[in-house]
Amino acid sequence: MNEDRSLYPEHDENGKPIIDLESHKFLKLWQGPQHPGITGNMSLELTVSGDEIVESKTHVGYLHRGFEKLLERRLFVQCMPTSIRLCVAEPDPNEYIVSTAVEELGGIEIPDNAKWLRMLSLEMARLQVLLRGVPGQAGTFALGLGYQWGNYLRDLILDSFEELTGGRVYHMYIIPGGVRGNLPEGFKGRMLEKLKLIDEFVVKIDKLIFQNVVFESRAKGLGHIPKEWVDKYGVYGPAARASGVMRDVRKTNPYLNYDQLDFEPHVTTEGDVYARSVVRYNDLQMTVDMIRQILDKMPDGGDIRAQTPNVLHWKIPKGETYVKCESSRGEYGMYFVTDGSDKPRRAHLKGPSYTHANALLDKLLINANIADTAAIMVSLATCPPEIER
Amino acid sequence: MNIKKLLTPFTAWGNVTKDPVTIKDPLNERPGADRYRGFHRNDVEACVGCGSCEDICENEAIDLMPAKDTKDGDSGLRPMIDYGRCCWCALCVDVCTTNSLTLSNEYTWISTDPEDFRYIPGIDKKEWDNNNDKGWKKPEPNYEFYPLKRIQPSHLSPEDRSDSFIEMMHGYSKDQAMQEADRCVECGICTATCPAHMGIPEYIKAIRNDDLEEGLRILYDTNPLPEICGRICTHKCETVCTIGHKGDPLSIRWLKRYIADQNPSERYKKILETENLVSKGKKVAIIGAGPSGLSAAHYLVQMGYEVKIFEKLAAAGGMMRYGIPSYRLPYDQIDKDIDYILSLGVDIQYNINVGNGEGEISLETLGNDYDAVFSGTGLHLGRSTGIPGSDNKHVYASPDLLRWIVEGKEFEVPENVVVIGGGNVAMDITRSMARLQMKKYGKVGVITTALEGEDKMPADREEIDEGREEGCIINPGWAPKSVEIDSNGVPTGLNVVKCHSLFDSEGRFNPQTDEDNKEFWPGTMIIESIGQGMDISYLDGKYKDQLEFGPRGRVQTDEYYQTGLPWLFMGGDIIKGPDVITGIATGHKAAVGIDRMLNPEF
Incomplete structure (x- = not known):
């Protein structure tokens, strides 16, 4: 391994590496779009020298479904089944931002009970992502056991989603005006039982991952994001908090009834893959605690939806808004424009993956080992469907 | 190297002795949750085929197919689901106007024939039709995709109206009309039921768009007496309105009145583009200025015929004027509708009875002097x-x-x-x-x-x-x-x-x-x-043998209300009904029939 990275490859006067493939010192290597070490349908065009990456370029375009354009052709209520597919792994923030944008522009105030139910579904969604995501980080280092344990618990949360919303993956629970159902009978009790299992899991996962010399030696120092990059590259959520910047919409711009909950997002300063794992591990515990608080504080039943105009021809006056919430990956926002018709004029999704997987990932991968690309990518929680909306 | 951190992960071996958490036979041991959004089922007897499910489906997975007999309030269509397109969002269930469409909690279905996965729930029998009542239903309560409560126009209190013939119902304000029009799901079952087949969803849409001139044009396509029908119509449309299955049916009648009320009569000709009607030179006589006669006159004069109405009484309107009290239908509103029709060039002679007596004009004279005669003498x-x-x-x-x-x-x-x-x-x-x-x-x-x-x-x-x-x-x-x-x-x-x-x-x-x-x-x-009974003694005489009489003495006509005498058309209460809107419909159809007879090349 070339220890003095400043010498090789040579750089031109613009600071760009001089890469001559004909010299046989470099190799073009594509990671993805079909590759187990990629977080979805995108690919990395890596230029490697030996097993070291000298240049990386993220390619998207494998998944372009034009969702934002599709929304412009749909009634406001019809936007829901489409928008939940903007990010498959965590559909609820999609439901929340689109519904809230419609409500805000349409002048609808949702019932308090619906606010709590929305928070519950948003936190359950975060929980199921983190149950897979935290041990999944170890999975990128071939430590797959925790991932399997996490997937089992995630399945239990999906069972709860099935009870509450009628769907396991695409919940279609939050819709303009409120939500689509109250808590089923006995839901609280069953949920609390599951949270106890997750408490045990949290202890076990600590032993399996964070008390693990393999994980520690691979993750520490890897993919370091300096604090000053947070603003420069548009870093959000847990990745920003791992670099010492407090970014959590729930705390900085409380929405729904988050201001009534007691929580403190974890912030650390190391900025590497290990730090990001620790932050999300703390997020997992915090989410479990928040669900307990929500179940404790929410009312026993009540109205679930405010009466909207007839959804089949609901026209919303001219206006624009930006609605954001905190997804498991970071700030997740929707810029929404209406023009007085029954369909949105423009819908634009702003998720953290766009900056994380493009500009930031290209930068972080330079000088990294090929075997570490998956780890860096997963630590940024990139979600290609969210990039290619 | 930290020895502790090298050994701690091996504590995972403790799980070796534990039972697996996976389900051995999920297809049999794992039913969907009580609310699970599985395969569709439809109570086809309760369903009326309104098509709201088809409208809301963003994937166009639902098509309405003919499956039952068409009758009043039921299109006879039922939704067919295409599981190649469906995403199981269940918005179709939530929007259903009759709560007939639900999803079962079944989620496994194996077939080698792809065509199987396109089916009409409830008609194509499936095992999940009746196996349990679990699955997705419209959430209760206070969860509706459209307001169910009718907006009531203001009206005079019983104390204020009990000794007065002043009109008791006030019309809708703009806000009220907009809110009421918003409740429509545009199923069109009202149009099918209305004797005149008025474009009800279309004119309600015009109200929503605040385009009342377009609304008036839609009204006059099928009904030249909107002020009158907007007040006293028997509103069969409201009886079948699909919103009525769960809530109050739409106030279609008051919405119609709102359009007519808001358009000033002096602008009618401009809006309806009837300022320059061209005559075809043929003449039609109409006996009776009631709803059917006025309707026939309106459409005939628009088609370019010279129309003359013979009216027995001193004013036009027939039973609308002489049978309906003015607290329900004020005379100035009758005049507004009738004056417009007369302003198109319809000639009218009052105080003249068609009959065979002294001072009366005989049917034979009319038959000789005119190319066609329409009779709508009503039940007086x-x-x-x-x-x-x-x-x-x-x-x-x-x-x-x-x-x-x-x-x-x-x-x-x-x-x-x-x-x-x-x-x-x-x-x-x-x-x-x-x-x-x-x-x-x-x-x-x-x-x-x-x-x-x-x-x-x-x-x-x-x-x-x-x-x-x-x-x-x-x-x-x-x-x-x-x-x-x-x-x-x-x-x-x-x-x-x-x-x-x-x-x-x-x-x-x-x-x-x-x-x-x-x-x-x-x-x-x-x-x-x-x-009431009819007086059709004017038919006595040389033509009576050429006419066919049915039950209750009604003259038999064809679908265009043409009698056995080719030049004589009859409509209104003496043929069908009795009510105003049926009279209007017969008059309109007869006008088309007269045009077909006199202009066979069209």
Whole structure:
């Protein structure tokens, strides 16, 4: 391994590496779009020298479904089944931002009970992502056991989603005006039982991952994001908090009834893959605690939806808004424009993956080992469907 | 190297002795949750095929297919689901106007034939149709995709209207009309049911778009009397309105009135583009300026015919003017509609009767002078019950009294009146007499009876309720037996007996009464309002043999209301109905028929 990275490859006067493939010192290597070490349908065009990456370029375009354009052709209520597919792994923030944008522009105030139910579904969604995501980080280092344990618990949360919303993956629970159902009978009790299992899991996962010399030696120092990059590259959520910047919409711009909950997002300063794992591990515990608080504080039943105009021809006056919430990956926002018709004029999704997987990932991968690309990518929680909306 | 961190992960071996958490046979051991959104099922008897599910489906996975017989209030269509497109969002369930569409909690279905996965739930039987009641249903309560509550226009209170013939219903304000129009799901079942097949969802949409000129154009496509129908239509559309299955049906009638009210009559010709009608040079005579005659005249003059109406009475409108009290239909609103039709170039001669008598114009003359004749002479004769004493001169027929009120004729208004009849005309005379009594005596003394029971009365529910609010006693379920008459030849009241049922098991009219359960209702005036008869004596003479007569003396016509005499068309209450909108529909169709006859090249 070339220890003095400043010498090789040579750089031109613009600071760009001089890469001559004909010299046989470099190799073009594509990671993805079909590759187990990629977080979805995108690919990395890596230029490697030996097993070291000298240049990386993220390619998207494998998944372009034009969702934002599709929304412009749909009634406001019809936007829901489409928008939940903007990010498959965590559909609820999609439901929340689109519904809230419609409500805000349409002048609808949702019932308090619906606010709590929305928070519950948003936190359950975060929980199921983190149950897979935290041990999944170890999975990128071939430590797959925790991932399997996490997937089992995630399945239990999906069972709860099935009870509450009628769907396991695409919940279609939050819709303009409120939500689509109250808590089923006995839901609280069953949920609390599951949270106890997750408490045990949290202890076990600590032993399996964070008390693990393999994980520690691979993750520490890897993919370091300096604090000053947070603003420069548009870093959000847990990745920003791992670099010492407090970014959590729930705390900085409380929405729904988050201001009534007691929580403190974890912030650390190391900025590497290990730090990001620790932050999300703390997020997992915090989410479990928040669900307990929500179940404790929410009312026993009540109205679930405010009466909207007839959804089949609901026209919303001219206006624009930006609605954001905190997804498991970071700030997740929707810029929404209406023009007085029954369909949105423009819908634009702003998720953290766009900056994380493009500009930031290209930068972080330079000088990294090929075997570490998956780890860096997963630590940024990139979600290609969210990039290619 | 940290030895502890090297060894700690091996604690995972502790799980080796634990039972696996996976389900061995998930297809059998793992039913969907109670709310699971699985395969569709549809209660096809409750479903009316409104198509809201098809409208809301963003994947276009639902098509409505013919599956049942079409009838009033039921399109006969049922949703077919294509599981190649469906995403199981269940918005179709939430929007369903009858709550008939639900999802079961079944989620496994194996078939080698891809066509299987496109099916009509409820018609194509599936095992999950009846296996349990689990699965996705519309969440309850207070969860509706459209407001179910009707916006009521303001109206005069019973105290303010009980002695006044001023119109009692106020129209919608713009906000009210917009809100009411918003509730429509545009299923079009109303259009199918309306005798005139008015473009109801389209004009309601025009209200939502605040384009009332477009609304007026849509109204006049099928109905040239919107001010009138907007007030007194029997609104079969509202009876079948799909929103009525879960909530209040749309106020289609008041919405129609709103469009007509908001368009000033002086702009009608411009809006309806009838400023320059071109004549084709052929002439059509119309007998009777009632709804059917006016409707035929309107469409014929628009098609370029020279139209002349012969009207027996001193003003146009027929039963709309002479049969409906002005608190329901003010005369200026009748005039607004009629004046527009006359302004298109329709000629009208009043006070002329078509018949074979002295001073009358004969049908033969009309047949010779005109290329075609349309007759809509209506039902202006009262029918009598024929009970003992009903031939007394103080026993009146409701059409006569209603006409006298319009004409301003003086007649004795007694303190106590008994009305026999349960239809809308009976309610009209009941409430008119109540107003006259209120003016004269400061109190109401009307008892109205009908053979039918409370819920079977043919009158509109609001007519009955409003009549009661005004102090009338409406006492259905009694059969009149005889009119009691004193020594001076003046009635003292009506003897009635309880009526249990009206029709026998074969559906024939055969009232069953309980002779022991009888009552006497005092009244010095008895009014019979049990339906009207027609006077078509003008047909007598040389043409009678060429006409075919059906049940109840009605002349038989073809679908364009052409009789056995090719130049004679007949419509309105004497052929079909009776009601205004049916009259309008027959007049319109007859106009098309006349045009087809006189211009066969089209």
